[in-house]
Amino acid sequence: MAKYTPMIQQYLQVKAEYQDAFLFFRLGDFYEMFFDDAVRASQELEITLTSRDGGTKERIPMCGVPYHAAPNYIEQLIEKGYKVAICEQTEDPKQAKGVVRREVVQLITPGTVMEGKGLSEKENNYISSISTFEDGTYGLIYTDLSTGESRVTMLTSSTDELLNELNTIGAKEVVCDEALPGELQQKLKERLSITLSFEQDTVVKESDESFFRQLSQQKLRITAARLLNYLYRTQKRSLDHLQPVELYAVSNYMKMDYYSKRNLELTETIRSKGKKGSLLWLLDETMTSMGGRLLKQWIDRPLISKAKIETRLNAVDVFLQRFFEREELRELLTEVYDLERLAGRVAFGNVNARDLVQLKKSLQQTPGIAHLLQQLGESETNQLAEKLDPCEELTDLLEQAIVDQPPLSIKEGNIIRDGYHAELDQYRDASSNGKTWIAELQASERERTGIKSLKIGYNRVFGYYIEVTKANIHLLEEGRYERKQTLTNAERYITPELKEKEALILQAEEKSVELEYELFTSIRETVKEYIPRLQSLAKIVSEIDVLQCFATVSEKRQFVKPTFNNERRIRIEEGRHPVVEKVMNAQEYVPNDCFMDKERELLLITGPNMSGKSTYMRQVALTAILAQIGCYVPATKASLPIFDQVFTRIGAADDLISGQSTFMVEMLEAKNAISHATEDSLILFDEIGRGTSTYDGMALAQAIIEHIHENIGSKTLFSTHYHELTVLEDELQQLRNIHVSAMEHNGKLVFLHKIKEGAADKSYGIHVAELAELPPTLIQRAKELLEQLEEKGEPAPLPTQPKVLKEEEPLSQLSFFTEEPRQEQKKVAKQDEIVLAEIKKLDILEMTPLEAMNTLYRIQKKLKKA
């Protein structure tokens, strides 16, 4: 290293500590990057790669960005999941002996951005941290640095649960122990595209006790300490706005795995991954960014406590009844600024006077909002009103101290109101008196010299001057004016008395600017003390906002208040899919009922493609979710059970983006549902088994249905294009066939989108093909083939018809599908082989009679199923 120049040596020393980040190394007006950083940054940011002499033979790769343009570049890197270490000059270059001292002042990471594009207004930006413990449990914490909220929990089951939770949180970055198993690290990076960071220090500092206030369990404290210590180490500044960590339990919310959320498009759509077209998009009538963020949190975590759900619903009810008050409330809310993020920026020392004016305006809305809520006169809204803390002293302070329209800069004055501070007023008087004097001087000089065009001006270099055009110079009194500057047409002069006044004015101005800055920072410190109160105010305001949002949407979209029953009964009358309905615009959405109870646990849905099967299933799930977040539901009447979990599997045909083999994903999702669902769960299986060959798929579909029916008893909606499965209704007590009706009209297919009892009677595939305008000759040929098949009798060979399989011989009828039956037969043969091998392996002498019985039972079961 000795061969490098001292500056490059300094660079390398700093860089050694920030290996996983781009090091932005301040050199004058630029941030420079060297070596590999430079090569990669030049690619990522599309900036020119140059090189410089570093003391060695080979030149060092280098690229740089001007410091004033840096935020933009930093944002780009963060968005791509990188980290950026900002290394500043920390001494005055003029004073430096040798190389200027430089230090990293902040590490910016995807989870710690505080402003800019990386931070979307209506979305939290979470950084998370996990700790693993010897007993196999996980501690998980997540924090939004911009708002100061943190929540922590212990997870006891599998890594899947951990991944799922991280996914629900939407964490951008996870801080963990370097010893975290590589496999898990890999999963975090690849499956969730999360940026990983490491922190080994898990010691709780005494000064941070308030952050840990609610945590007594050692594991939770370790988990939280890891994250907090990481934040200190990387942010290197006050984190006063961090609120005490809140403890939560995953089991207090409705569980939905990653796939289910995605399939239901709760907060983003499958295709574009954007908000538009999602349930969140439909619901978002919030007026504040805080409310927007809370809405998303609520959608991500539906409740399972009936009491809590009903508290929300009752408040929505109040807002819904009172249209005018609600409109007024919405009006007031538009004036409320993002108090949560503001509190964060106050702690970071990043606020300007305009922010404080916004804060004042927000606070000024509070009494109005409280008054309005009280007017409603209901206990739900009264409780909210009581919790609103208007922070009056702070409002008054800001009103008295800060002008209505301050500039962006906090160092150039014009921030503090007249009358707020006596000394400041004096300076201002001095300066304005001086200015009046100067204005008067112009008049008196004109009179004295008789030059009408004489004027007094000011510029930064020469200060105040008297300007006289060249033609008039001869009129000036000898000796009185000292020439300062010559222009083409005029000369500029000063006089001793002008100079004296100027000094007074400038001094007063300088002092007043300095004083203003001092006053401003002290006000900012005062605001800091209010951070916890502002944060609790923010919480209540966002809650009010989401509740009014629910009322507003419910009215707009004609939702009704759901009721809950303990009989595991779903009774939805004229239910709709709210998003599809909204998107359809003028077209008529066809409402559908859904009825399920102890006798109808499983609905098997058939119907042609595009008839509305998927839409119907989703609308049932969305209705349940809406009800459990405390919103009204799209129906004319709805009575629902409270679901503990919702699982969905949407068929391969709809699955456009999965990288994994879609069939594998399908099976993983099915496994997930089957192994976790209870009788209080809701399962949607949409065309499961579609990703594999017909018989395979059909067999799997049937086995899955039987399994759910026999062993789980979840409320299940199962759509299928395997018409053959409809015979299951005869065998399975709690299964019912329903179908989406369609009608033939003049040989064409008309979708009615209406759910009816019973199985669909005919396959409409050819008509759909016709609608898709396949060539008429092709359609004609398909029709002929269909007729041929129909003439040969029922072409519905169910390879695994329940319990009747062995008696009938449907396979032989299938001349058209010769390929697949052969496979089927092979499979049966293979099954026999497996069983024989198993019997051969048995060590009979070592078995108890009971074991022998059990083994025999298992073998028989296997053969029956085959």
Ligand code: ADP
């Ligand atoms: P399937 O799953 O049976 O193939 P989808 O549920 O995907 O059909 O629905 C296809 C299209 O039909 C939807 O995009 C929507 O435009 C329309 N649709 C579905 N259900 C309804 C309904 N109840 N009323 C009106 N249009 C509907």
Ligand code: MG
């Ligand atoms: Mg579908």
